[in-house]
Amino acid sequence: MELIEAIEKRHSVRQYKDAPIEKEKREILDGYASLLSKQGDLNIQVLYEEPSCFDSRLAHYGKFKNVKNYAVIAGKKDGSEKERAGYYGELFVLKAQTLGLNSCWAALTHGKSKAALKEGEKEIIVIALGYGENDGVPHKNKDVNSLAPDLDKGPEWFRKGVDAAMKAPTAVNQQKFSLKLLEGNRVKASAVGLGTLLKLDLGIVKCHFEIGAGKENFKWA
Numbered sequence: 001m002e003l004i005e006a007i008e009k010r011h012s013v014r015q016y017k018d019a020p021i022e023k024e025k026r027e028i029l030d031g032y033a034s035l036l037s038k039q040g041d042l043n044i045q046v047l048y049e050e051p052s053c054f055d056s057r058l059a060h061y062g063k064f065k066n067v068k069n070y071a072v073i074a075g076k077k078d079g080s081e082k083e084r085a086g087y088y089g090e091l092f093v094l095k096a097q098t099l100g101l102n103s104c105w106a107a108l109t110h111g112k113s114k115a116a117l118k119e120g121e122k123e124i125i126v127i128a129l130g131y132g133e134n135d136g137v138p139h140k141n142k143d144v145n146s147l148a149p150d151l152d153k154g155p156e157w158f159r160k161g162v163d164a165a166m167k168a169p170t171a172v173n174q175q176k177f178s179l180k181l182l183e184g185n186r187v188k189a190s191a192v193g194l195g196t197l198l199k200l201d202l203g204i205v206k207c208h209f210e211i212g213a214g215k216e217n218f219k220w221a
């Protein structure tokens with residue numbers, strides 16, 4: 001499955017089956033987590049058959065059920081760690097989707113993770129993982145022209161990028177971002193407004209935009 005197909009198929013899933021993630025898939029996920037950790041200067045760990053993190057009152061309140069596997073994204077604080085966590089975390093999510101696994105980002109509605117952090121690192125976010133009881137449903141979208149005002153006059157790659165960005169998960173589906181087309185095939189992606197999760201969202205949105213538009217077609221401004 002290509003990443004663009006994974007974008008189409010991915011929706012947040014909060015209820016999981018008992019089926020464990022197979023050894024071969026764990027090896028792929030662990031290998032990819034360590035590659036992304038290097039590329040993004042992060043510490044991405046996957047925990048398997050560890051039900052306690054999503055067995056809290058908050059997690060149940062957030063409608064999570066039977067989450068036994070999750071990824072934890074940790075890193076050193078330098079002002080860019082949230083956007084990097086969003087970008088590299090979403091690559092991980094999409095890889096999991098290509099393996100037939102469902103997922104859900106979780107900033108708030110989970111308990112304490114069992115990730116082993118290194119000195120100076122802080123936990124940025126958690127992603128629930130596993131075989132879903134269902135595949136989730138597409139989220140509602142804001143008016144695309146309000147998020148990407150240059151859409152109509154933009155080239156095809158820009159439209160494809162925006163389309164993929166609209167399918168990106170954002171915290172409480174807030175979609176508080178904008179994508180502007182600039183001269184010289186440059187694109188400016190910005191978070192709009194205030195909120196602690198906006199930078200994470202922005203990293204996720206940029207990841208989707210790149211996959212949709214094709215990295216070779218543009219540069220980030």
Ligand SMILES: Cc1cc2nc3c(=O)[nH]c(=O)nc-3n(C[C@H](O)[C@H](O)[C@H](O)COP(=O)(O)O)c2cc1C
Pocket residue numbers: 010011012013014062063104105106107108109110136137138139167168169170171172173197200201204
């Ligand atoms: C940064 C971030 C944090 C999130 N935190 C939570 C959370 O704490 N609890 C939860 O149930 N969903 C959480 N979500 C999932 C969003 O609610 C979901 O992505 C959004 O409603 C869009 O739906 P979709 O993922 O099905 O496209 C989070 C998503 C993102 C991107």
